[in-house]
Amino acid sequence: MGLIYTGFSGIKADKQETLKWYTMAANNGNSMAQYNLGEMYRSGKWVKRDIIEAIKWYKMAADQKEEISQFAQYALGEMYRKGDGVERNINEAIKWYKLAADNDNYLAQYELGIIYRDGDGVSKNLDEAKKWLKKAEYNGSEKAKQALYQIENSRNLKENSENPSNQLKYYIAKTENNPLSPALQEIMTKAAQGDVYSQSQLANMYLKGNGIERNIDEAIKWYKSAANNGDSGSQFMLGLIYTGYGGVKANKQESLKWYLMAANNGYYQAQQKLGDIYRTGDGVKRDIIETIKWYKLAADQGDQFSQYRLGEMYRKGDGVERNIDEAIKWYKMASDKGHFSAQYELGIIYLNGDGVTKNLDEARKWLKKAEYNGSKKAKEALYQLDNPTEK
Numbered sequence: 325m326g327l328i329y330t331g332f333s334g335i336k337a338d339k340q341e342t343l344k345w346y347t348m349a350a351n352n353g354n355s356m357a358q359y360n361l362g363e364m365y366r367s368g369k370w371v372k373r374d375i376i377e378a379i380k381w382y383k384m385a386a387d388q389k390e391e392i393s394q395f396a397q398y399a400l401g402e403m404y405r406k407g408d409g410v411e412r413n414i415n416e417a418i419k420w421y422k423l424a425a426d427n428d429n430y431l432a433q434y435e436l437g438i439i440y441r442d443g444d445g446v447s448k449n450l451d452e453a454k455k456w457l458k459k460a461e462y463n464g465s466e467k468a469k470q471a472l473y474q475i476e477n478s479r480n481l482k483e484n485s486e487n488p489s490n491q492l493k494y495y496i497a498k499t500e501n502n503p504l505s506p507a508l509q510e511i512m513t514k515a516a517q518g519d520v521y522s523q524s525q526l527a528n529m530y531l532k533g534n535g536i537e538r539n540i541d542e543a544i545k546w547y548k549s550a551a552n553n554g555d556s557g558s559q560f561m562l563g564l565i566y567t568g569y570g571g572v573k574a575n576k577q578e579s580l581k582w583y584l585m586a587a588n589n590g591y592y593q594a595q596q597k598l599g600d601i602y603r604t605g606d607g608v609k610r611d612i613i614e615t616i617k618w619y620k621l622a623a624d625q626g627d628q629f630s631q632y633r634l635g636e637m638y639r640k641g642d643g644v645e646r647n648i649d650e651a652i653k654w655y656k657m658a659s660d661k662g663h664f665s666a667q668y669e670l671g672i673i674y675l676n677g678d679g680v681t682k683n684l685d686e687a688r689k690w691l692k693k694a695e696y697n698g699s700k701k702a703k704e705a706l707y708q709l710d711n712p713t714e715k
Contacts, residue, residue, distance in 0.1 A: 350381060358385035359392045375409030397424035398432045414445030433460035434468045450475060462626060473521035508535055515546060523550035524558045531570060540570050559586035560594045576607030595622035596630045612643035628661035635666060648679030667694035668702045
């Protein structure tokens, strides 16, 4: 009810009704309502900002073992790290960040990495920093990927900066009458010196027109420089570009070449793309063995989309013998990552008794998770489940 009165589903927003129902649900132990109250009191949205109330509700949500708990834990970490309404306390921040990070919250994992990288209130520890940043990257953080590059290449950057020739080039780039920003000049200089991260960063800037005039040819040039130096992210981007991305003429063979290079370097996004290519026969002969190989490699790295695709293939018998147990295994892996389509399919399997014993409680459990994560089909299925006489 509290959610409805925020304006959800076209209902006129009513802040007093929202607060009333959220408070009622929160006092009955509803973790989502507790988290939402924490958000409201922290931001001052619809209520007077009250940090004591914010912390109270966040902690109640954080202490529950629910999906929303990680976000409350992360919010508490942010407040104590930034001194947001409370005295800054890095130890308290780390405590909450770690609780969220242990629940695979990549934002918290990233912040822990930065804390240990910079020695922010703790002893600087690059091994600990890399541990958390790798977890964050694995869970999808692009910022963590960039931070890892900076750490891994810091020694090379130091050696380059100590080289007299490079120092001279750097000085010229910084002091010439150049309209480019100092930050961009620095990236260009490092890219020209062979720094892989800067080459990839510069390519991204040219591709998106971020801080520089968009130039797809320059983007490709710098991606290739980084890719040929072993950067799997740049190899993946070249694979993507040659699908026709960014206005480049599609070249499926070139795309496949770069995807394969990135995939063989363990880049799970490229592995997932190869699974898609071989499953659909897009520019190659359809090959189910290759499909499953690449999906499983990506899935074993935690890629929820590959896990879901494998579930679909085994459930439908798409190129493989139908195997509902194998389908459920992969659906559950994707579901544990929050993939609402996988959660919905699990709900339908148990609802219909598709290859398993019909189990309405299990069906309802998965459909509720799917609805929570945004599945309209799950919402409709739950309504039908709860109102069987209505059509």
